[in-house]
Amino acid sequence: MDEQTRMLASMGGLGGLSQADVGDPDSVRKQQSLGQPQQDIGDILQQIMAITDESLDEAQARCWPEEAPAQWTPQREGELGGSTAGCALPLNFQHRKHALNCHRMKPALFSVLCEIKEKTVLSIRGVQEEDPPDPQIMRLDNMLLAEGVSGPEKGGGSAAAAAAAAAAGGSPNDGSIEHSDYRAKLAQIRQIYHSELEKYEQACSEFTNHVMNLLREQSRTRPISPKEIERMVAIIHRKFSSIQMQLKQSTCEAVMILRSRFLDARRKRRNFNKQATEVLNEYFYSHLSNPYPSEEAKEELAKKCGITVSQVSNWFGNKRIRYKKNIGKFQEEANLYAVKTAVDAANVSAQASQANSPATPNSGGYPAPCYTPDGRL
DNA sequence: GACGATGATTCCAT
DNA sequence: ATGGAATCATCGTC
Numbered sequence: 122m123d124e125q126t127r128m129l130a131s132m133g134g135l136g137g138l139s140q141a142d143v144g145d146p147d148s149v150r151k152q153q154s155l156g157q158p159q160q161d162i163g164d165i166l167q168q169i170m171a172i173t174d175e176s177l178d179e180a181q182a183r184c185w186p187e188e189a190p191a192q193w194t195p196q197r198e199g200e201l202g203g204s205t206a207g208c209a210l211p212l213n214f215q216h217r218k219h220a221l222n223c224h225r226m227k228p229a230l231f232s233v234l235c236e237i238k239e240k241t242v243l244s245i246r247g248v249q250e251e252d253p254p255d256p257q258i259m260r261l262d263n264m265l266l267a268e269g270v271s272g273p274e275k276g277g278g279s280a281a282a283a284a285a286a287a288a289a290g291g292s293p294n295d296g297s298i299e300h301s302d303y304r305a306k307l308a309q310i311r312q313i314y315h316s317e318l319e320k321y322e323q324a325c326s327e328f329t330n331h332v333m334n335l336l337r338e339q340s341r342t343r344p345i346s347p348k349e350i351e352r353m354v355a356i357i358h359r360k361f362s363s364i365q366m367q368l369k370q371s372t373c374e375a376v377m378i379l380r381s382r383f384l385d386a387r388r389k390r391r392n393f394n395k396q397a398t399e400v401l402n403e404y405f406y407s408h409l410s411n412p413y414p415s416e417e418a419k420e421e422l423a424k425k426c427g428i429t430v431s432q433v434s435n436w437f438g439n440k441r442i443r444y445k446k447n448i449g450k451f452q453e454e455a456n457l458y459a460v461k462t463a464v465d466a467a468n469v470s471a472q473a474s475q476a477n478s479p480a481t482p483n484s485g486g487y488p489a490p491c492y493t494p495d496g497r498l
Numbered sequence: 499g500a501c502g503a504t505g506a507t508t509c510c511a512t
Numbered sequence: 513a514t515g516g517a518a519t520c521a522t523c524g525t526c
Binding site: 391441 | 514515516517518522524
């Protein structure tokens with residue numbers, strides 16, 4: 122066994138190769154038994170040495186003298202992935218490369234080199250491969266999910282939902298923020314977040330594909346194992362996920378700002394319209410003996426006034442306390458509504474008797490006033 | 499801008 | 513959970 126063969130054997134030993142790992146050892150035996158000179162191995166090693174003297178970068182620099190390898194476009198992929206026949210590589214280089222590629226020993230040698238490389242790389246940086254999910258990114262994800270920015274759209278999250286919220290007039294007492302503006306702004310943030318995320322994902326997959334193609338192409342001329350490609354892809358994904366985290370972070374900040382703005386603005390109010398106030402006052406003064414509307418009555422009043430049940434409760438709470446505090450001040454108002462209710466009742470009664478109907482004066486939903494001008498019932 | 503009116507919120511008692 | 517009372521914050525009018 123000559124020195125080069127021993128070298129090969131020792132490389133196999135170094136890499137801990139099994140026969141299967143080397144590819145097709147039978148073919149090696151066959152070559153030797155067929156009288157192929159062992160010089161073959163010597164030749165191929167010499168060629169490898171020669172070709173590695175000339176770095177790939179140099180070769181590529183000659184291939185694309187104007188462009189840095191980092192500059193890439195999806196269109197470029199075809200060129201990179203395809204044949205390099207168009208490149209003006211020196212004839213000598215191309216010839217040697219071709220000879221190497223076609224050599225019967227190439228697959229076996231590449232396996233050996235890949236194996237060695239794999240072991241070396243793994244021993245250097247194979248430890249922190251499987252990193253656990255980042256707790257910060259999980260926190261951001263949870264928050265975005267809770268706010269309805271990521272995940273399934275809440276209640277349509279659309280203009281329709283915003284309109285519905287606006288129609289309901291909001292219900293600040295139930296703890297949720299049902300403000301149409303808030304909904305609209307949140308939907309806007311949601312839309313921006315998703316479009317940016319989509320862009321990142323697209324760019325990530327394009328870049329990953331490009332790098333994979335590049336590595337596959339390069340694996341013809343230098344030992345690159347599939348594992349190495351996987352590792353590279355993982356690195357790219359890590360880089361992109363850090364960009365994603367920035368996006369998530371800024372989205373969270375935007376939601377926080379929006380929330381605080383609307384929570385501060387919760388106290389902002391509009392006076393109820395005249396018609397709503399009239400309806401509420403009518404009920405109040407006609408039920409002065411017991412101005413505590415039932416849940417059903419509150420719902421009906423809310424519907425009539427175009428406000429929420431909570432607002433009806435607030436209104437009655439305020440009215441009761443203010444009326445009690447200063448009955449004298451509300452005297453005039455009370456009289457006004459007593460007369461108004463009496464007139465309404467009379468009208469209803471007249472209409473009912475005209476129609477020969479058994480309807481009572483209370484058929485409008487509210488009883489006749491039981492208030493007397495001296496403020497007593 | 500002052501001021502009263504008014505809707506909303508908070509705290510407490512029941 | 514509901515209502516009373518105090519208070520806050522804004523609106524509307526002058």
